[in-house]
Every structure is written in C-alpha cells, then in structure tokens.
Amino acid sequence: MKTSLKGIKVLSYKGSKFLKTRRTKSIFFTLFSLLYSLFSFAQEQEKDSTKVNSLDEVLVSAVRVTTKTPVTFSNLDKKDIKYRNLGQDIPILMNYMPSVVTTSDAGNGMGYTGIRVRGSDATRVNVTINGIPYNDAESQGTFWVNMPDFASSVESLQLQRGVGTSTNGSGAFGASLNMLTDNYASKANGEISSSYGSFNSQKNTVKFSTGLLNDHFELAGRLSRIKSDGYVDRASSDLKSYFLQGTYVGKTTLIKALVFGGTEKTYQSWNGIDAETLNSNRTFNSAGMYTDEAGNIRFYDNETDNYQQDHYQLHWSESFSDKWSSNLAVHYTKGKGYYENYKYDEPVAGYGPIEPTKMVENDNGELVPGTDLIRQKWLDNDFYGTTFSVKYKDEKLDVIFGGGWNKYEGDHFGKVIWARNSAQSELGDHYYDDFSTKTDGNIFAKANYQVTEKLSFYGDLQYRNVKYKSNSADTGLVDDNFNFFNPKAGLNYEINQKNTLYFSYARANREPNRTDYEGGNVKPEKLNDFELGWRFNSEKFQLNSNFYYMAYKDQLILTGTLDDVGAPIRSNTDKSYRLGFEVDATIKLSEKFILRPNFTLSSNKNVDLAVEGQNYGTTKIAYSPEVIAGNIIVYSPLESLHISLLQKYVGEQYMNNIELASAKLADYFVNDLNVSYEIKPKSVFKSIMITGLVNNILDKKYVSNGYMWDVYPYYYPQAGINFLAGLTLKF
Template sequence: MKTSLKGTKLQRFKGSKVNQKSILFTLFSLLFTLYSIAQEKDSTKVNSLDEVLVSAVRVTTKTPVTFSNLDKKDIKYRNLGQDIPILMNYMPSVVTTSDAGNGMGYTGIRVRGSDATRVNVTINGIPYNDAESQGTFWVNMPDFASSVESLQLQRGVGTSTNGSGAFGASLNMLTDNYASKANGEISSSYGSFNSQKNTVKFSTGLLNDHFELAGRLSRIKSDGYVDRASSDLKSYFLQGTYVGKTTLIKALVFGGTEKTYQSWNGIDAEKLNENRTYNSSGEYTDEAGITRYYDNETDNYQQDHYQLHWSESFSDKWSSNLAVHYTKGKGYYENYKEDADMADYGLLPVDAINTTDLVRQKWLDNDFYGTTFSVKYKDEKLDVIFGGGWNKYEGDHYGKVIWARYASQSELGDHYYDDFSTKTDGNIFAKANYQFTEKLSFYGDLQYRNVKYKANSAETGLVDDNFNFFNPKAGLNYEINQKNTLYFSYARANREPNRTDYEGGNVKPEKLNDFELGWRFNSEKFQLNSNFYYMAYKDQLILTGTLDDVGAPIRSNTDKSYRLGFEVDATIKLSDKFLIRPNFTLSSNKNVDLAVEGQNYGTTKIAYSPEVIAGNIIVYSPLQSLHISLLQKYVGEQYMNNIELPAAKLADYFVNDLNISYEIKPKSIFKSILITGLVNNVLDKKYVSNGYMYDVYPYYYPQAGINFLAGLTLKF
C-alpha cells in the first residue's frame, strides 16, 4: 500500500519484509494443491464471480442503499490509457481531476464532495486504500481498468466492508471473470501529448473444464499536458482460476511500477492567465544565475499485490468465501533543494556555510497483509452474511541525501530521518435482508471495528491510539409494483484520523449519521434512480484547502457539519438507435458555527463541495457495430477553503467529450477488430478542476484543452 509519495506519500513502516517470490510460489502451490483435491468434483459452473467474490460488499436493488454499477462493456470504448477515476467521471455525484491535466499519472476523485481518503476502495473485497493516509493512488495500478470485470460505487456510508470506514462512498472492483474458451487480445492507443498505451492479454480458457490461467501486460507513457508532467507506467496482472461444481479458487498476482515527473505544485493566478502549462517542480537557479530544471524531479514507486480466494457452496443455502492477501510497496520521490538548511539534513556547517544545494530522496517501504472472510445463508425470505477481516500495515519512512554541494561529514547512504508506523485493523459484521411480505423487506447491518495505530515521526510525535467503533445500519425496501420501488436507510459510520491529521495535534475521530430516501423506477425503455440524502457529521475532518511542507492536504475537525442533497440518474431508450443517460446532483454542504483559530465564521460552505454536479451521455448507434457518444460534465463553483474567501473560489465548468467506435468481426484470424477514437474537451474549454490555498493565495491545477486518443484492439 502506498502512503502518498506526494506529501505524506512517504510514510513507510518498519516490519516484516516478506520475499515476493516465496509469496507467489506459495499462492500458486496452494492453488494447484486445491485443484488436485477438487479433481474428483463435477465440472459444472459455480455462481458468477460477482456473487462469489464480492457478495459480502456489494448490493442489489433489493437493498436500501444508493449505488451505481459500471461494467467492462461500459468503459471498453474509452479505455485508452486514462485512469479509473477519469473513466468514472460521468457517474452521479463524481468529480475528477488530474495533476498532469490529461487523465494519466496522478488522478483524483471526489464523491458528494468527499475526497479520495473518504472513499473506501476494495479489490475483490480486499482493502486498497493506503492504511496511513487513507488515500487511493491509481498511478500504482496503471491500466487496471483492462482487468476489471465490473465496479460498484455505493454513495454515502454504504454497507459494511473491509478497510477504513466510508465517509463519502464505497468503491468495490471485481477483477476479470474466467473465460471458458481460450482467447487473446492486443490493444494500442496513441494521442495528444505523446500519450500511448500498449496492452497484451491472454486466457487459456478452462482446461479440462476446470482450470484457467489468464494474464495482462501493459505500458502507458505520456508527456502530460503540464510541462514535464511525464509518466512512464508499467503493470501486470496474472490470475489462475479453478472452477468446480461447488468450488471456486482464484489466485491473483498484479501490480505495477510508476515513474512520474512531479506536477503537484499547481500554478498561481498570474501563471494561469499567462502560461497554463507552467510547472515549478524541479526549478532552480545554478551558480551562474541561470534558471534550470532538475531532470529527475520524479516520483518512483512499485507495488505488488497477491490475493488468494477460496469460495465454497455447501448447499443451496450455505456458501462461504475466504481470502488471504499481501501487498508490497516500495519507492521514493526525489527533489532538488536549493539553499537548504544543512541542519535540517543532519549536516554540520562548513566553515561559515550553513546552507547548501542538495538532492534528497524520501523513501517509503511497507508491507500490508491479512485475511477477509464471509459466510452466507440464503433462503426464500432471509439472506444473511457473517463476515470480517484482519489486516496489518507496517513499514518505514526514511530520507537520504544523494548529492550535496557541501556534503560536510555525511556519508553516502546516511538517513537524515527514520520514522516507523504500524496499524492493525480488524472488523466483524453481520448483514441480513429479510422479506417480511411480498413487497416489503428489511435490511440490517451491524459492524464492530477495532483500529490500533502507532507512529513515531518528527511531524506526528509519538502516536499510540486504539479505536473501537460500532457501526449499525438499517433500512426498508418497498416494492410498490413491478416498476416502482421505494427505500429508506440509516447508517452510522466512525472513522479514525490519518497520519497527517496527527501533525495538528488534538485530533479526534469522526462520526457520521447517513440518511437515504430513494425511489427506483424500471421499465423496458426507461430506468430512473432518485434519492435524497442527509449526512450529519460530528468532528468531520474537513479539508482546509492548505498543504503542509511536503504537499499533504491539511485537515481539521469541525464540530458540526452536514451534506444534504438530491441525486437523479436515468437511462432513457428513445429508440433502437438513441440512448440517453443523464444524471445530476443538487446539494448543500455546510459547516455549522465554524471556528478557525478562535474566530467564529458561522455557517459556511464545506471546501471542495460544489452544489451542482451533472453528467450526461448521449449514445447514437446507426449500425450495430458503430457507436457515437457525446459525454458531458458540469461541475458548479466551489471553494478551496471553508471561510468562503473570494480568492478561494473555483469557477464552474462544462466539458464535452466525443467518443466514436467501430467494431469489425472478421470470419477468420480475429474474432473482433475494434477501432476507437476519443476527443476530450472537444469545445476546448479552459478550466480548472482542483487547487489549493497558500495562505490567502490560490493555486490551480489546469486541465488540458481539446486533445485526442485513438486506439485499435484486436481480439482472437
């Protein structure tokens, strides 16, 4: 797991260092052992992977939870190298951003105004959020969309899941299902800013009707819209699947390496008007007074994931799922520091000289491992899941000076700081759907979660915290008729602070009461989902809009705050050729009696929480093989701090993308030839999707104007 290499991106723990090759060997040895044991069983299909691997964290329309699904076919025409948050951009209440400006490299997502640290992310039910920062770094998994079968975004608290508590949304992803027949795929794309993606996939199909081996290799490169905001991303995905009559076993190994030139400084208002692509990262003045840019001002990280899932169906009513996992992460970011104070790096003055130019690396090296489990009982009226998980995160953070103009007494390899942290997270839960009558059903969900966190650093001091959280949830689902359903739910969530929060001292855990009231309509040509939500927070850790000295967002507790909103999304089939998918969110997001440094500001708007978010997708298919889509996104104005400072306001924006795809199905050699084109920001809108405040001065992350990507996919 990666604690951001941008800012707190270097929070690494001391702990057991597990050999990756031995983990890989152990997982696949166990898989083959289980396969051998199960050879005597029949070879008919088990339940779909959706039910087997993610039934403990996913919901259906029978559950009173607000959610949206996105599957492989929904994103395949736009899967040309941009990150998963960008592919999710048109889902309800979602706002996305990109540091490099073109959707590659570091990207971010907010849901209902809540940032990525508050969106719980799981992969096959395994937690993905970094344990310390609670953030999600998609740059560590480039082209992961090519290995995702489907994803579900639950807005609000959602259901009980593994990992840190959801304070805005839960996102669970299911990796590729197994294929019954052998197949292969080669895809390449190229576009603006020298952006390119190359992917190779394969599957053996089910061998002997039981066993499948599948994999993927990918590479993504881009110069980025922002100056020098380049990215060089490589990833792999390998899975072995055993399918029996009552058994599903799945072993996965996936990961990636990333090297991105830093582009997280943003630009001030003057540069925004004069030179939108300016990047101050790496800039320094040499001894001759010439402005230069350090060529290795980069973020470098490798992350490898190992998962083993065993699902068993004991009868028509009973089934279970057991998973073990391990994640290894290691990397650093490198900076050129001009006129650095030598004492800050453990260097003694040289004669009368006490500052020096130097190049530093901040390292993160961590291990994350644990288990998740669930048991499910289902009959005609009752659907119950008992489950939980135990996970541990451990590692180190340290810094090195690899060059200095005045090196003083230092030796190569010296550390100028060493921090450590450990975090243990365990939870148990029970969920139940009970059908009272043919039309009325009840949902209940109880979770107990324990978190132990220890840290030692110059910023946080000594931290030794232990949290015990009880998170109840309940709701009713009422089917008026075959087309109309009403639901109401209440959910309680508690959440621990992250590493950076401790820097401010006296930090408190957060509490949330989430109320959801919804109506679903479903007919052959028209589907509508609408809901009201009220999220009442106690001690919410809100973004202040400022960053600390290493670029991490600073948050602080506010006593009372709330998010009140109305969401609508629909699918309208106008004809066999026309389809429209609109959605919008209207909301009010407020701090109540906000106090900052002893001054009371009254009721103010929560930072980074636009009151209007809207999306729309218009699909025209004149031929079965030709699809033309216009994708539209509107994000209302928002503030970058909580005191509604005029300079902190981000303007609203409306962006249009055009997506065209044409598929040919030859009778020989290839099963399919897919040609795709994507024109982003087709109207060349000059807009900013994110920013921060430096005291009273705003800094912005400008997004690219009109740009394109084109791709070719060959399936055989």
C-alpha cells in the first residue's frame, strides 16, 4: 500500500515562480495607480439623473441569472448561511442544495473538502469570486482549504446546474458557482464570533466596517482562524484567513478594491482506509507511517500540506444611464506552498545524488537501491488578468457583452530535506524542476429579448481560446492550443403570474487538465446540455422542477484510481450521458413551519465503454448516484428562535466505471439539527446570537467518498454524531 496519496493540489494547483521583484512592484504600482485614477474620476461625476448600481446589479449580471433566464439554478444568501457558519467549509454549507454531494477528508467538514454536482466532480464546477475565476488553471479543481472561513465574507452565491451561462474561467461541465463577496455597509458595525465543538474544533472571527464615510467611502475587513484535530487520526487543520476591502460609492459609480487570502497547514488524511480497517478502526490514518531502525511503527509528525494564497481584485462598476452600465476588473493571485512526506523504503532513482542504504522493492516487485527520506513537493504560482462586461437594458432587450483574459505561470519543484545516512545531497537541492503556463481568453455576448408579453428568447455566444505549455517528466512536452465555440439558446414562457416554463440548449467544450496529460493520448471534451423546466411561485409555495439531458463526446470520466501522488486519474470515453429529473421546493405550512425539500433522480451512463481493449457495454459513470435528496424543516416558534432539521440522502454509487462489486459505495441518510437564538439588547450590542449544530444526530456510520487501488476499495469515513456551538456578537 502507498504511504502517501492524493497530492491533488500538489501536481496541479500551486506551481509557479515568485514574480521578480521589479515585476511585483510594477503590478502593485499599476493596481494602486489605477485605483487612484478611478477614485479621482468617480469624484468628478455629477450625473444626478441616475443612481449608483450596486455590485450585485452590475457585476453579477454578467455571471448570474434570474427566473427570466432559461437556466437551472439555486441561490444561497448570507441569511441562509449564518445559522450554520461555525467553521465548516463552503461545500459543506452547500450540502442541502439540489444534486449536491459533499465529502471531507478529515471527516468533519474542516480542512480538505470536496463537492460534486450531478455526479460531476469539482474540476467540472466553474467557480468565480465576483466574476473572477477561482479554479486552478492546471488541475481545474477548487481547493477550499486555501480560503478558510470565506463564507463569513460571502454576500450570496448562485449555483447554476449544467452548463449554465457563459462566464470566465474554465468551462462548466457540471455546474457554475458564482460567489459575491460582502456588499458595502451604510453604517459602521462590528462583529465578533467564536465557535467550539467536537474534535477540538474551533473558529474565531472578527469583522468590522466603517460604514460610508462622507457618504462615499467604506473600509471593511475580517480576520479568522480555524483549528481542528479532525475526526480521522491526526487529520488536524490550522487555518488562518483575512479579508479587506475598500469601497467608493458615487452617484453613478461603485469601485471596490479587495485583498483576501489565507494560510493552511493540514496533516495529510488523503490515504483513506481499506475495507478491513473500516470495520475495525474507522479513524485510522496511515499517512506518515514508517518503521524505525528498531522495528517500531511510528508516524512522522510533519506529514503536512502547507500553502498560502493571496488574492487582489479591483472592480469598477459604472452606470452611464438608465440603459447602459459596465464593469471592469483586474486581478492577481499569488500562491506558494508544499506538502511534506516521510518516504519509507523509497527507491532512490530520480532523487538526485542520494546514497542508498538498503535494497527495497519498487512498484514492479524488483529489488532496487533505496533508503528512507523526507521530501517536499513545491508549487509556486502566479495568476493574473482582467475581466469586463458592458450591459444594455430597455423594456424588451437585455444584452451583456463581456469577456476576460487570464494567465497562469506555475513552477513545480521537489526537495529532499533528509535522507538516512546520506551526505551526497545538499539542503535546498531540487530533484525535479518543471514550469508550465496557461493563457485563457474569452469573449461572449448574451441577450434576453421579450418577444411577446409572455415569451422571451435567450441567446448566448462564447468564443474561448486556451494555450497550455508544460515540460514535466510526467506530462512530457505539451504545447497545445484550443479554440472553443460555445453557443447557448433558450425560451422562457410565462403561462401566468405563477407558472413559467423554460427550455434551453447549451454547448460546452473543455480542455484536459495537467494530470490527464500524464496518461498520454488525451482529447478535449464536448457536451450538449438540454434543460426543460417548470417554475411555480405563489405566496406559500415555490416549486422548481426540470429535466436535463447532458450528452458527452470524449468525456474525461473519473476511473476511480489515483496516480502515484494521489491525483485522480481520468480517461476519455467515446460516448456518455447524464439524464435526470430535479425538484426543489419551499413550502410555507404556517407562519412557524417551512419545508424545503429537493430530490434528483438520474441515469448516468457510459455507452459501449472500452477499457484496455475490453468492451463493457453500457455502464454506470463512477461517482454518480442515481438518487440524491435533501430536506430542511424549519420551525420558528418565536421570531428570534430558529430550529432546523437538515436531512440528506445519497444513493449507492460506484467508484469505477465497470460496476465492480467491490467498488460500490453504500447509500447513506444523515440528519443534522441546527438551533439558533438571537437576543437584541437595548445597549452595547445590536445582536447576540447563540447557535448550535449537531451533525449526524443518529450517529450514522457512513462513507461519502473513496477510490480503487486495483480491485481493492479504499474509503474516506465521515464522523458520527458531533457538535459545534457558537456565539456571535454584533455591534
């Protein structure tokens, strides 16, 4: 068995060189010079006939949709998040949205977490923050551990299922997640919140806002720290984050400068456990395990992942008239970090001038020179670019023209920081070095036209160009240039004030990621997405239902296996599809009782699947449960008291595509209980909120994720009953 798995972030996310000092200074000088110029320009504006558009209205209009658009979506806003925001990651907070399945390596929703939508993993979910791409350029994944407690700075988020509308960043093959950070506050305020719970989990957050100074300027910020020992042995997390924004509000102008980021140190819990260990010792963690010279089993105390990521964004939203508005943004992200492994009985080939101390077995069972060593795999990257949009709106026509240009520069290198009885290598030497770049540019135009009083037409055209270069030993020399055309169209028919029907078609194309190139001959993917939906809206009952059919060509499906550093291996399948029916509703039974159920029924199939020359016919796509259901029961006996029972059911699913019996993950049904009580004192504090969350109240022993090691399954068990309790003071 491997002793170090799942360097998902390692090979893929964090790689590039530090910017040269002159270049760094130039970028920051340009950003702040532009900010100063925009502030100066904004102060000169005297257009009394128009009102300032909020960031929601101008920026978000380029990436979000409303019920007037024939797209399947769900929203989650700050008030929905606040009752459960006790330190768990954003995917966990999204767990009860339609077609969503979440998982946690540490088992308790802190540290490394993941999300799948309609069976599509995180590399297929396009994530933007204020319209700026967040997915890693190389792996296409999203690493929430790099943004601890980001939920405390989110105003709202929208999850578009399927291809959705054109947006910046990598193409959406399962969903698009658009997050909007905090809006400005008119009045000064502050907030202190702390929580504590099982596994020594704790979160401490401080927020402030100056309010609008002189009716124009606001400065706001947040500091957070999250710590947890994790449910799994040694699966600890030490996460720190910050968020700072300056806002200028004019009569027709909104300018925001944001700086946010975080550091994370997590003890690796990526290996999972085999079936026997799952039954005997669910929390066992093999990461860092080795045998010392005396024959004792020990665990390396620094088997950790370490990373820092800092984001800089500058947004300028302008309203030129009642019909015209625009948004321009520039951004820069710096990331650097490494993960560290103790490698026991490691072949020395490929590690540079290291003296072997013994003979060990390699992957082929051959005896080769080896030793014990400690290595670090580093990533050092820069990501920067610009996005823009221009909007025109009148009574019948709503048009947005936009696009973006973004570049990633990544350096990947490795160090051996210790090897047993070896004096040939120097501290700081690299045993591998490779560099990669990726340039991603797109332009799009989308429009909603009111054909008649009840019928509207939606059209969306996007052209995207992607250039990727890499020179690693694993990928070989890569120099690819992709040109993608992604058309979308749909109809929205309003039967009456309560009932609306919609139909849409969307085309998406997507390039391979870094790990895909390691597998050799790889093709880009193509998707045709058809959505047919019905929306019903009344005072006490809201219903959203839709059928979807997603037909793929050369889909890169998860095989269920991992490479030598734990990155998921994917392979092209000629034809595949996802066919499903989704329903979500809000039912107001009374002033005190609200139900929010949702469910998804789906069929996810590979057609004539061929693996290593063998045809398996039509099989189920890996990690794609046919049934996903959620429900939230809200009881509010008092205006200040909220009691929620949150329920989630995920049907059985396979961890590979050939329906191997041992690869089946069992279904599970989990219940959480959330209670919050708010006190509004007459002095000192505006609000005192006491919150409690009991996860898995029925103590269900379940597994939400896993992988296959040849024909042997490995699992990521989730925590049984556990709790979090918090106190929030607002003033």
